[in-house]
Amino acid sequence: MATTGLPNWPWSNAEADALPPAERLAIDATRAWAAAARRGEPALLALRHLLSTEDAGAAAEPLDALLRTLAQHPLTVGCPLCPRLVGEEPALLLAMACAQRGPRREALAFLLRRLPPPQAYAATAAAIAFGCAFRRAGLRLGDPWSN
Incomplete structure (x- = not known):
């Protein structure tokens, strides 16, 4: 899946308060x-x-494992009170949602935009484990392409 040239990245410039509960x-x-x-x-x-x-x-x-892997390269994340998603937050949500919902190759593709292959594979494994734990807690990330 090509990740460049997408006309509109899901959650780009989204308001944090407007996110569904799991994404928030x-x-x-x-x-x-x-x-x-x-x-x-x-x-x-x-x-x-x-x-x-x-x-x-x-x-x-x-x-923690996912974020530590991503933080090996410059990682821009908003402060706890930022009103909108910033930096890598939209792409991170997209990777998490894809890892949880099943299209894991797409999650890997988004992580490969930021990381070399060995680190992207490790980050994908962490994103899948995160998604499974979230699902067991009753938290399901939404379909990023449904908007």
């Missing part, structure tokens, strides 16, 4: 992870704390 939780957790990492605090604990509020604590470790 994923973005809030990502932002909490980034904020804790910037402060030099344990980022995994920030994830666990936030995800546990929705009984999705099992998703903390896979999300």
